[in-house]
Amino acid sequence: MTATTNRPGPGPISPPAKPNLLYRPEFRQAVYQILLAACLIFAFWTIASNVSDNLARQNIASGFGFWNRTAGFDISQSLIAYSNQSTYGQAFWAGLLNTLLVAAIGIVFATILGFLVGIGRLSSNWLIARICGAYVEILRNLPLLLQLFFWYFAVLKNLPGPRQSFSLPLGASLNVRGLYLPAPVPGPGFRAVLIALAIGVVASFAVAIWAKRRQRETGERFPVLWTTLALILLLPGAVYIALGQPLSFEYPALRGFNFQGGIAIQPELMALVVGLSTYTASFIAEIVRAGIAGVPRGQREAANAVGLSKGLTMRLVILPQALRIIIPPLTSQYLNLAKNSSLAVAIGYPDFVSVFTGTVLNQTGQAVEVILLTMLVFLTISLITSAFMNWFNKHIALVER
Amino acid sequence: MTSTTSEMRPPRSEVGVIGWLRKNLFSSPTNAILTIVGIWIIWSAVSGVAHWAFANATWDGTSGKDCTWPGAGACWPFIEAKFSQFMYGRYPEPQRWRVDLTYVLAVVGLVPLMIPRVPGKLFNTIYMIVFFPVAAFLLLSGGYFGLPYVPTELWGGLLVTLVVASVGIAGAFPLGILLALGRRSRMPIVRWVSVAFIELVRGVPLITVLFMASVMLPLFLPEGMTIDKLMRALIMVALFAAAYLAEVIRGGLQAIPRGQFEAADALGLTYAQKMGLIVLPQALKLVIPGIVNTFIGLFKDTSLVLIIGIFDVLGIVQLNQTDANWFSPSTAMTGYVFAGLVFWIFCFGMSRYSLFIERRLAESDRR
Numbered sequence: 001m002t003a004t005t006n007r008p009g010p011g012p013i014s015p016p017a018k019p020n021l022l023y024r025p026e027f028r029q030a031v032y033q034i035l036l037a038a039c040l041i042f043a044f045w046t047i048a049s050n051v052s053d054n055l056a057r058q059n060i061a062s063g064f065g066f067w068n069r070t071a072g073f074d075i076s077q078s079l080i081a082y083s084n085q086s087t088y089g090q091a092f093w094a095g096l097l098n099t100l101l102v103a104a105i106g107i108v109f110a111t112i113l114g115f116l117v118g119i120g121r122l123s124s125n126w127l128i129a130r131i132c133g134a135y136v137e138i139l140r141n142l143p144l145l146l147q148l149f150f151w152y153f154a155v156l157k158n159l160p161g162p163r164q165s166f167s168l169p170l171g172a173s174l175n176v177r178g179l180y181l182p183a184p185v186p187g188p189g190f191r192a193v194l195i196a197l198a199i200g201v202v203a204s205f206a207v208a209i210w211a212k213r214r215q216r217e218t219g220e221r222f223p224v225l226w227t228t229l230a231l232i233l234l235l236p237g238a239v240y241i242a243l244g245q246p247l248s249f250e251y252p253a254l255r256g257f258n259f260q261g262g263i264a265i266q267p268e269l270m271a272l273v274v275g276l277s278t279y280t281a282s283f284i285a286e287i288v289r290a291g292i293a294g295v296p297r298g299q300r301e302a303a304n305a306v307g308l309s310k311g312l313t314m315r316l317v318i319l320p321q322a323l324r325i326i327i328p329p330l331t332s333q334y335l336n337l338a339k340n341s342s343l344a345v346a347i348g349y350p351d352f353v354s355v356f357t358g359t360v361l362n363q364t365g366q367a368v369e370v371i372l373l374t375m376l377v378f379l380t381i382s383l384i385t386s387a388f389m390n391w392f393n394k395h396i397a398l399v400e401r
Numbered sequence: 402m403t404s405t406t407s408e409m410r411p412p413r414s415e416v417g418v419i420g421w422l423r424k425n426l427f428s429s430p431t432n433a434i435l436t437i438v439g440i441w442i443i444w445s446a447v448s449g450v451a452h453w454a455f456a457n458a459t460w461d462g463t464s465g466k467d468c469t470w471p472g473a474g475a476c477w478p479f480i481e482a483k484f485s486q487f488m489y490g491r492y493p494e495p496q497r498w499r500v501d502l503t504y505v506l507a508v509v510g511l512v513p514l515m516i517p518r519v520p521g522k523l524f525n526t527i528y529m530i531v532f533f534p535v536a537a538f539l540l541l542s543g544g545y546f547g548l549p550y551v552p553t554e555l556w557g558g559l560l561v562t563l564v565v566a567s568v569g570i571a572g573a574f575p576l577g578i579l580l581a582l583g584r585r586s587r588m589p590i591v592r593w594v595s596v597a598f599i600e601l602v603r604g605v606p607l608i609t610v611l612f613m614a615s616v617m618l619p620l621f622l623p624e625g626m627t628i629d630k631l632m633r634a635l636i637m638v639a640l641f642a643a644a645y646l647a648e649v650i651r652g653g654l655q656a657i658p659r660g661q662f663e664a665a666d667a668l669g670l671t672y673a674q675k676m677g678l679i680v681l682p683q684a685l686k687l688v689i690p691g692i693v694n695t696f697i698g699l700f701k702d703t704s705l706v707l708i709i710g711i712f713d714v715l716g717i718v719q720l721n722q723t724d725a726n727w728f729s730p731s732t733a734m735t736g737y738v739f740a741g742l743v744f745w746i747f748c749f750g751m752s753r754y755s756l757f758i759e760r761r762l763a764e765s766d767r768r
Contacts, residue, residue, distance in 0.1 A: 029587070029588045032588060032591070033588050033589070033590040033591060036590055036591060036594065037590050040594065047621045050620065050621055050622060050623050051620045051621060053623075053624065054619075054620045054624065055620070057624065123435070124425070124428060124432065125425065125426060125428075125432045125435050125436060125439070126425035126426055127425075127426060127435070127436050127439035127440065127443070128435050128436075128439050131439055131442055131443065137749065138745070141697070141701075141744070141745045141748035141749045141752065142701070142741050142744055142745055142748070143701035143702070143703075143704040143715065143744055144701070145704045145705060145707070145715060146704060146715050146737060146740055146741055146744065149715070149719065149733075149737055150734070150737045150741070153722065153733045153737075154733040154734040154737055155734075157733070158730055158733070158734075339605070339606035339607075340606065342606040342608045342609065343606075343608065343705070345608065345708060346707075346708055353606070353608055353609060353612075357608075357609060357612050358612075361612075361616065367616040367617050367620060368617065368620070371609065371612065371613050371616070371617050374605070374609050374612075375601070375604070375605050375609060378604055378605045378606060378609065379601070379604040379605065382603075382604040383604075
């Protein structure tokens with residue numbers, strides 16, 4: 001009752017008194033943020049001063065002066081010209097290209113295998129569904145490093161030597177030193193075939209765009225698949241035959257103690273590609289399965305009702321809708337694969353981390369610069385991949401009215 | 402009155418085993434071919450494994466020579482001889498009861514916690530959060546109560562795997578929640594710091610983070626101060642997993658309807674009460690599968706510590722491959738199969754347990 005007696009009779013209710021400064025959310029938020037920022041600045045300042053003290057004491061140079069110095073070590077596989085006389089900068093690029101090579105090959109194989117297993121898991125065939133399920137459950141519950149060791153040390157390093165190597169179809173051979181493939185040797189005039197191929201690819205894109213526009217306007221369909229196949233296969237094929245088949249193959253042959261000629265693929269690269277792609281495929285399979293299962297059942301029933309065959313139902317109705325669910329998690333799997341390729345360091349494949357963060361860091365001792373550059377490279381790869389996949393995602397997104 | 406005709410039985414080819422076979426394995430020519438291919442795959446896998454692990458395996462022996470004969474399969478004596486190393490690393494033999502006792506304490510706390518029907522969850526949780534970590538640290542590391550000190554360089558094998566995984570999980574969980582809340586905070590500086598940390602860590606591979614722990618962290622510290630190598634790896638693994646966990650938990654937070662936040666505000670709850678009592682219990686429940694997947698990933702990632710010279714199960718197996726006494730063509734394969742079984746049992750167990758909890762929670766939601 002005391003509260004009411006204080007009030008000066010009926011009238012406009014006075015606004016509530018401003019709360020104490022301490023209880024105002026804006027003030028408290030400002031204090032929290034200033035405290036956090038102060039802590040961070042203090043931590044960074046302490047770390048920076050410690051680092052400069054430690055570096056000075058250990059006589060380690062700072063800055064990127066090492067970039068143009070001679071590296072003095074060899075890299076067993078390089079896509080660019082590299083020798084032990086090259087600079088650290090060239091070692092950086094050689095390692096980075098090796099990482100990108102593994103990531104690109106791995107992504108292609110992982111996607112194919114992952115889609116096959118994922119679709120197989122939903123197969124009406126009981127046996128196939130079980131086999132695909134077992135594949136996923138076994139592979140994704142084992143560490144990738146263990147799988148890489150398995151492929152490299154237990155499988156590929158146990159292959160017979162060059163003299164007893166396995167002969168594979170098309171003149172390839174497999175032994176403990178790696179996989180040897182026949183190398184194509186372009187003859188005179190082969191460039192014309194490549195130009196024809198390029199023309200074919202460009203022309204088929206043009207045809208596809210034109211056909212799509214025509215179908216949207218008139219409803220008439222155009223046999224895009226067959227035209228495209230003809231343009232891409234027949235056009236270069238005709239040029240190839242007309243020029244007298246200007247392409248020969250150099251087959252690897254056993255000379256002395258090893259194979260000479262052809263394309264040699266190191267066992268390290270093979271183990272890495274096989275391990276990365278089978279491991280990532282088990283995750284992609286789960287994503288694909290979830291994506292397909294996420295398409296409403298009515299869509300499949302409607303496709304059955306209009307009389308589409310099973311294959312057409314999958315290709316025209318289910319997959320285009322499932323892809324929208326699949327793409328975002330698929331992107332992160334691709335990124336994981338690219339990041340996981342850094343495990344190459346454990347089996348001796350000269351990837352970016354092994355060459356740069358491993359050898360270059362050890363030789364120069366410039367930990368801060370090397371680690372910063374490493375992180376920068378991986379962040380760039382992540383950003384580029386997600387930008388591309390976001391673009392692709394937008395491209396296939398459902399256009400609603 | 403019309404007499405009812407007795408119900409006709411379905412044709413024999415549509416029911417029973419034959420019906421099942423026709424429906425599930427041979428419904429079309431393509432399916433029949435797939436079935437045959439499937440049988441071939443299963444046959445070659447099963448017979449290959451059976452030959453390697455049993456029929457052609459070496460069961461007795463004292464060195465790699467006993468496992469070296471044409472067509473030799475698994476080299477089981479290698480596992481037998483090295484088993485205690487795989488479990489404890491170089492932990493001194495007379496002190497190994499301490500590791501075993503830690504395992505017993507963990508099981509005593511964990512099993513009743515994981516079975517929903519067992520009462521006393523509060524005491525159980527306090528035991529696991531407060532008592533067990535202290536007890537485990539004192540037991541494993543020693544140096545107190547007359548227990549001799551065992552430096553972490555001697556730890557190895559399954560012990561290190563479990564220590565890294567459980568400390569990583571215990572550290573990553575609260576940190577992940579904080580980061581997720583920070584990322585959704587209205588305070589810009591808190592939000593930027595959380596976003597920067599999460600995106601930076603998720604953008605780089607764990608190996609570079611571990612490299613950083615082994616070469617950069619010593620530079621960060623003032624002269625004369627060092628952190629134990631295992632401790633450095635533990636910190637880095639926990640920080641790494643926290644960033645991934647934060648994104649999973651953020652997904653859960655975003656799924657909570659705005660009305661829940663507003664209702665909590667209307668009741669006059671503080672921020673901590675609102676999050677702790679209203680939002681987080683619902684959000685975490687939604688993302689249990691994601692959280693468990695992150696933990697499985699963390700468990701598998703513990704194997705990477707071998708790259709900076711800490712020997713977990715895989716590291717110890719890898720180290721023992723080079724033992725000249727056990728050199729044989731099948732030593733490597735046998736070791737990896739053993740390490741694989743250990744990892745697989747833990748990861749598969751975790752994923753099955755998460756399925757069980759998910760189903761249970763789904764049931765409790767049904768009205």
